[in-house]
Amino acid sequence: MSTLEIRELQVSVADKEILKGVNLTVRAGETHAIMGPNGSGKSTLAYAIAGHPKYTITGGQVLLDGVDLLELSVDERARAGLFLAMQYPVEVPGVSVSNFLRSAVTAVRGEAPKLREFSKDLKNGMDALAIDPAFATRNVNEGFSGGEKKRHEILQLELLKPKIAVLDETDSGLDVDALRVVSEGVNRFRASGETGVLLITHYTRILRYVKPDFVHVFSAGKIVEEGGPELADKLEAEGYEAYTKASA
Amino acid sequence: MGLNEKPLSTLHEKSSYNLDDFSVPTGREEKWRFTPLSRLKGLHDGTAEVTGQVVTQAYTPAGVSAEWVGRDDARVGQAYAPTDRVSAQAYNAFEKALVVTVPKEAVPAEPIQIELRGGGTAGVAYGHIVVKVEPMAEAVVVLDHQGSAVYADNVEFVVGDGATLKVVSLQDWADDAVHVSQHHAQLAKDATFRSFVVTLGGDLVRLSPSVSYTGQGGDADLSGVYFVDAGQHLEHRLLVDHSTPNCKSHVDYRGALQGEDAHAVWIGDVIIRVEAEGTDTYELNRNLILTDGARADSVPNLEILTGEVAGAGHASTSGRLDDEHLFYLQARGIPADQARRLVIRGFLGQLVDKISVPELRERVLAKIEAELEK
């Protein structure tokens, strides 16, 4: 059973301190929602854990099953079992979706999947997320609509089967149907009970499909309140005002 | 004859069959300022001993002829007159020219393969090739350069009325090769010309593809990819001379450079003369600089002498690999060096997709792949 432990994490961007000591533990079988206003540092947390070069860690630790992820390269973290679904997935010109996915699956599993098996997994994965098979030959995220990009992220989640998934606003920009399709994908991923999810969102909408066990309120680079699913309803009703004032 | 009588533009100063019309370059000339003359092994100053060898063989499908002809054959030099010293040197020194003819309305089933194999760098070799595609014929030609050589040549592509010629030229030389080459295409009325240049090997390669039009409706597409390693000088100098109305040209060259003193030069000259109304042209060069110590010089020149163009533009970019691309791939577990290869192959591969013959496309991709694995 896997555990992601974030301890006193401090992160700066361009010499500006953004995260000011974040503590959070995500265990297998748990889903944690992080909610917070724009600019509070939610994506910074996600990118810092994944190892984006733009972010500088100035203090703290991130442990996945006791291994300090911060000591690993970006690809080593992914192979260790971490996955980040990005708020703004990157377009990679000239690299086809199928080539990309096959390379990623090969890297994460440590061996190339049998071609036939992979084709089947890919087809099933795409079907389940209502992704047109033609996307396999398109370039990664190039010209995809916002919703298509998000579905493509969840397709990767399902193919790569990480231990811990960080989903950064996977729900934003989705219409109701797409939201349902994407949520079902996340729920399939959670179903084994052996994986943990850290779900970053602005809205309670997705939490109706993907029920969190814990809700954390993020403001000005810190977790300022924690609770169960009921906290999300309170945020929905009252907004973040109370927290942004408190931290100002 | 032809070209040398045209009104002169600043980009295309002169052409002549006479070696004495070109002085020995010093390196200060606009035409030669990027080329390391000391590495030309005497190709430019007449000091080279003509004892080298490049074995040239043509493999032609049924219906296509290939002949070796003497210097005085009427088909030689018909479409092109040399425009620089090395080209003139080659023109005056080759012994026999290869003339490939695709007869009127013929559509050969297979590509015409011309293999050029260098036999060492002791002494230089000169060559001349003419590919003549007669009216309404359609052909594909592969020029495949391998081995070691110090070689200068002129290649004339004569594309007849309504004819189509697709050329893939692979400069896959050994590390010590020196190659200076002119590829001139002359397009008759409604002719279509597709050129795809792949330059990977050689110590110094200077390839100058040029296009002229003798009738309206000509359409030229010139693409190229190059991969420059440490110490290599790979130079491509394009000249499209629009002198008749309503013709098209599209130029897209892309390269990746890595290692100390890897040097790429791309010159894209396009002239739209007074009489060339309705011209539609675009030229683009993009360079990926993979390491410190590599340098790309990229100089597009668009000289427009008429007010009536359908479209004219150019762009040139040189930059590093995008960190965001690499991060995205690595965040999915793909190791850094493999992620780099995927992005570079993607960058060059997008252009390779333009090669319409599948087996040639595969062959070019395999060459690029092998280069990336090095």
Ligand SMILES: Nc1ncnc2c1ncn2[C@@H]1O[C@H](COP(=O)(O)OP(=O)(O)OP(=O)(O)O)[C@@H](O)[C@H]1O
């Ligand atoms: N390159 C940078 N230079 C300076 N500040 C930056 C830079 N990149 C991000 N920031 C700042 O870091 C802060 C946190 O940004 P982050 O993207 O983590 O917020 P967020 O909570 O994800 O917001 P949103 O809800 O809009 O996605 C913001 O104030 C942002 O302006």
Ligand SMILES: [Mg+2]
């Ligand atoms: Mg964000």
